[in-house]
Amino acid sequence: MAIDKSLLSGSTSMLLLNLLSEKDMYGYEMIEALEKMSQNVFSLKAGTLYPLLHTLEDKGWVTSAEKPSPNGRTRKYYCITPKGKGALADKKSEWITFTVAVNRVLEGGMGFAEVYGY
Amino acid sequence: MQKFTDIKSYLDSVCNQIRWKKARETVSQELENHINDQKDAYIADGMDDKSALEKAIQDMGDPVVTGEQLDRVHRPRPDWIMVGLVALLVAVGTIVQYYLSLGDSNMFKHYLFYAPIGIVAFIIAYFADYSIIGKYPKALFATALVIGVVATIIFPKLNGAVRGGFYFPILLVSLFAGIVYSQRGTRYKSFFICGVFYILGTAVSLAMPTIGGAILFSIACLVIMTAAVCKDWFSAKRTTSFAIIYTPAILLPLLAIISSEKVRSRLMYAFVPQLDPFGYGYQAGVIRSVLSDVKLWGAAGLPDIEYMLDWKTDYMLTYLMAKFGAVVGIFLILLILVLIVRLFIVVSRQKSMLGFAVSLSVALAVTIQSVFYVLGNLGLIIFSSTLPLLSFGGVGFVVNMALIGLVLSTFRRNSITKDSIKHSTPQWNRVLSLFHGRIVVDLRDRREI
Numbered sequence: 001m002a003i004d005k006s007l008l009s010g011s012t013s014m015l016l017l018n019l020l021s022e023k024d025m026y027g028y029e030m031i032e033a034l035e036k037m038s039q040n041v042f043s044l045k046a047g048t049l050y051p052l053l054h055t056l057e058d059k060g061w062v063t064s065a066e067k068p069s070p071n072g073r074t075r076k077y078y079c080i081t082p083k084g085k086g087a088l089a090d091k092k093s094e095w096i097t098f099t100v101a102v103n104r105v106l107e108g109g110m111g112f113a114e115v116y117g118y
Numbered sequence: 119m120q121k122f123t124d125i126k127s128y129l130d131s132v133c134n135q136i137r138w139k140k141a142r143e144t145v146s147q148e149l150e151n152h153i154n155d156q157k158d159a160y161i162a163d164g165m166d167d168k169s170a171l172e173k174a175i176q177d178m179g180d181p182v183v184t185g186e187q188l189d190r191v192h193r194p195r196p197d198w199i200m201v202g203l204v205a206l207l208v209a210v211g212t213i214v215q216y217y218l219s220l221g222d223s224n225m226f227k228h229y230l231f232y233a234p235i236g237i238v239a240f241i242i243a244y245f246a247d248y249s250i251i252g253k254y255p256k257a258l259f260a261t262a263l264v265i266g267v268v269a270t271i272i273f274p275k276l277n278g279a280v281r282g283g284f285y286f287p288i289l290l291v292s293l294f295a296g297i298v299y300s301q302r303g304t305r306y307k308s309f310f311i312c313g314v315f316y317i318l319g320t321a322v323s324l325a326m327p328t329i330g331g332a333i334l335f336s337i338a339c340l341v342i343m344t345a346a347v348c349k350d351w352f353s354a355k356r357t358t359s360f361a362i363i364y365t366p367a368i369l370l371p372l373l374a375i376i377s378s379e380k381v382r383s384r385l386m387y388a389f390v391p392q393l394d395p396f397g398y399g400y401q402a403g404v405i406r407s408v409l410s411d412v413k414l415w416g417a418a419g420l421p422d423i424e425y426m427l428d429w430k431t432d433y434m435l436t437y438l439m440a441k442f443g444a445v446v447g448i449f450l451i452l453l454i455l456v457l458i459v460r461l462f463i464v465v466s467r468q469k470s471m472l473g474f475a476v477s478l479s480v481a482l483a484v485t486i487q488s489v490f491y492v493l494g495n496l497g498l499i500i501f502s503s504t505l506p507l508l509s510f511g512g513v514g515f516v517v518n519m520a521l522i523g524l525v526l527s528t529f530r531r532n533s534i535t536k537d538s539i540k541h542s543t544p545q546w547n548r549v550l551s552l553f554h555g556r557i558v559v560d561l562r563d564r565r566e567i
Contacts, residue, residue, distance in 0.1 A: 027148065028155040046152050047179030050145075051187035058191050058533070063469060066536070071158070076148050 012044065012052060014091040020062060020080040021088060027053065027076070053078060061087050125153055128175050135185025140534050141192035153178065196244065197464055197529045203457050204240070204522055207507040208233075210453060214438070215510060218430045225430065225510070232512030236519035243523030249535065252472040255296030259315055262286075262293055266322040282513040283326035284503070287335035288483045289517060290319045292524065294339050295475035298346050299537075302471065308352040309362045312343060329384070330490060330501030338482040340367055345478060351471065387500070405433065405497035408440045415443040431510040432502045435495035447495075450508060454488045457506070461485075464525055470535035473528040480521045487518075 019025060019033055027049055034042045056062045061084030069075040080088070129149060133142040153174045160170035178184070212233070219225035251258065266286050273280045280286075297315045301308035316339050323332040340363070346352060347359040374381045417440070429437045439447035461481035468474040490503035504514035506522075528535070550559060 028152050045179035046149070046156075046177065047181065047184035050148060050152075051184060051191060054145075054188060054191040054533075060467075073151050073154065074147075075151060 011091075011095065012048070013056060014088065014095060015042070016049075016052065016056065017061065017080060017084055017088040017091070020078055021085060024077045024079040026078065030078075056084070059087075060084070123172060123175075125150055125171070125175065128153070128178065128181050131181035132185040132188065135182060136189045136192060138189075138192050138194050140194070140531070141188075144534050144536070145188055145192070149178070192533065194530050196526050197460070200457075200460050200464065200522070200526060200529070203453075203460055204507065204519075207453060207457060208237075210450070211508040211515075214434065214450075214508060218434065218437070218510070222430075228512055229510065229515075232515050235512075236516040239516050240519040240523040243520045244526050244530070246527060248476055248524055248527050248531070249472065251293065251296035251476055252299050252538070255293060255300045256315075259290070259293045259297055259319075262290055263318055263322055266290075267325070270322070270325050279328060280326045283323070283328040284331045285513055285517045286326065287319060287323040287328065287331040288487065288521070290323075291335060291338040291342075291483050292476055292479040292521070294319065294335075295342055295479040296472075298342055298351070299472050299475045302346075302351045302537075303353045305352060305354045306358075306362070308354070309359070312339075313366075330503060333501070334483070334486045334490070336367075337486055338479065341482055342475065342478060346475070349471075349474075401433075402497045402500055405436050405495070408436060409497060412439050412444050415445050417441055417443070432491075433495055434505070434509050435492065436497075450505070451492060454484075454505060454508065458485050458488065461522075461525060464529050467532065468528060469532050471537045473532060473535050477525045477528045480525045483521060484518065 015034060016030060019030055025033065027046065030053075031044050031046065031049060034044055053062065053064075057064055057078070060081060062078045062080050064076050064078050066074045066076050129146045132149065133146060136142050136145060153171075156174035156177055157167075157170045160173055161167065165173070212229070215229045216226055219229070269286070270280055270283075275281070294312075294315060298308075298312055301311050304311070316336075319335055319339075320332050323335055343363050344360075347354075347356055347363065350356070352359065375385065435447045435450060438450070458481065461477070461484060465474060465477045465481050468477055484506050487504050487506055490499065490501050491505045491509065493499045494501060494503060504511050504518065506518040507515065550557060
């Protein structure tokens with residue numbers, strides 16, 4: 001189902017940082033990973049991904065390095081920095097606060113944990 | 119949205135939105151690789167070449183929007199903090215020079231002559247493409263050496279030394295950084311090459327002669343080599359590398375000290391100036407007695423500092439501290455410290471190896487100059503040096519401004535500087551070769567990236 005774009009845009013950085021906190025990836029790999037892990041709910045366009053990645057790099061949250069790939073081209077791999085890990089942690093706690101609050105309102109006062117049976 | 123059938127028109131559409139032309143290549147390459155990866159995936163799924171390419175490009179989204187967003191990220195900009203620091207230092211320097219030159223109009227005119235040149239040098243260094251240091255390091259270094267030798271022969275000498283010779287090795291350090299960069303991945307051969315260029319640079323410096331310059335050059339080159347080994351640039355074993363670098367670095371000076379009376383005595387006079395029979399010790403002695411009387415705030419007791427040689431130029435700190443109190447000296451030293459800290463921060467943020475090497479070389483040059491100057495002004499050593507941007511000296515001012523412009527240039531180009539990929543083993547392109555008794559004709563194109 002097509003998700004309202006405005007719901008996605010703010011949290012995409014958080015998702016990308018989370019991917020990179022597991023391992024270094026290049027752009028195409030990240031789009032595939034996002035699709036797979038979200039079970040095709042998130043299908044990020046490359047034209048959205050790269051400006052975002054470059055912004056993250058500009059902020060110092062990720063760095064990039066070129067490595068040769070098996071098909072003869074070079075790939076730009078992105079790697080999260082300590083500063084980026086801190087930003088990710090902040091965004092995650094922000095997200096949890098946000099979703100708990102939303103769920104409380106929607107479910108008439110029930111918390112996130114209660115709704116989802118955690 | 120317009121339909122694109124070839125990669126180039128898509129990329130052009132994106133890049134037209136990116137105002138900083140230098141960023142376009144990096145961006146294009148990454149996007150192109152992505153399109154090709156996506157195309158390959160579609161082909162693997164059974165699509166034909168043409169449709170796969172078209173769909174892959176379409177999947178990228180609107181190129182104009184993408185381009186606009188990328189343009190917002192890729193803006194060349196200076197490190198404003200450092201620009202501010204430079205402006206502050208130049209302003210303070212001007213005030214100090216003006217005050218010191220009261221009663222000696224030639225001195226301030228000298229400063230006013232060189233100040234604009236320094237600013238122009240700063241701007242040129244900032245906008246110039248410093249990557250030539252990485253592309254032709256040996257040629258540049260050799261040219262500099264030739265210029266140095268010619269200068270030593272031709273230029274008029276003051277007290278037996280080429281005027282401004284101190285700045286030759288200071289500039290040479292940045293070229294040495296280029297040599298180190300060029301030796302990445304060449305394993306143990308790198309130490310030989312770097313060693314040769316180091317020795318040549320030191321030799322020309324000593325010929326000028328500029329002892330302080332040669333020592334500065336040596337310390338800076340040693341630090342750069344150490345950093346390169348720590349970062350494993352040469353692909354050689356670390357412990358062996360350190361042994362190769364530090365054994366001569368420690369042994370040779372020791373040997374020189376042990377074997378040569380001349381070296382021993384010169385060193386002693388440098389660090390314990392009172393012993394110098396030529397009387398340079400007098401100056402250090404004066405400095406120390408002045409300093410012993412310096413108050414935190416306010417003039418010191420001794421009136422005879424005016425008789426110190428070069429108090430306006432080489433001993434500005436001592437003079438100002440004696441006249442106004444230690445606070446002034448501490449303030450000036452703090453200013454330089456802030457600049458040095460900022461320089462090393464810029465070094466640590468460098469993404470590319472060339473940017474790292476070049477910015478490190480400048481940070482070291484500024485630091486060592488400052489350390490020598492402060493130590494000299496405290497009466498501890500007698501190398502004459504410069505306090506970058508603050509102390510008197512036309513050539514010194516221009517050189518330091520150019521160096522800081524260079525560092526700002528590395529900062530500005532940080533996002534787009536690409537290191538050339540180095541292989542440790544050379545690839546031989548042989549069409550005919552012998553393999554197990556058979557003649558093999560290999561017509562494949564085996565050029566690597």
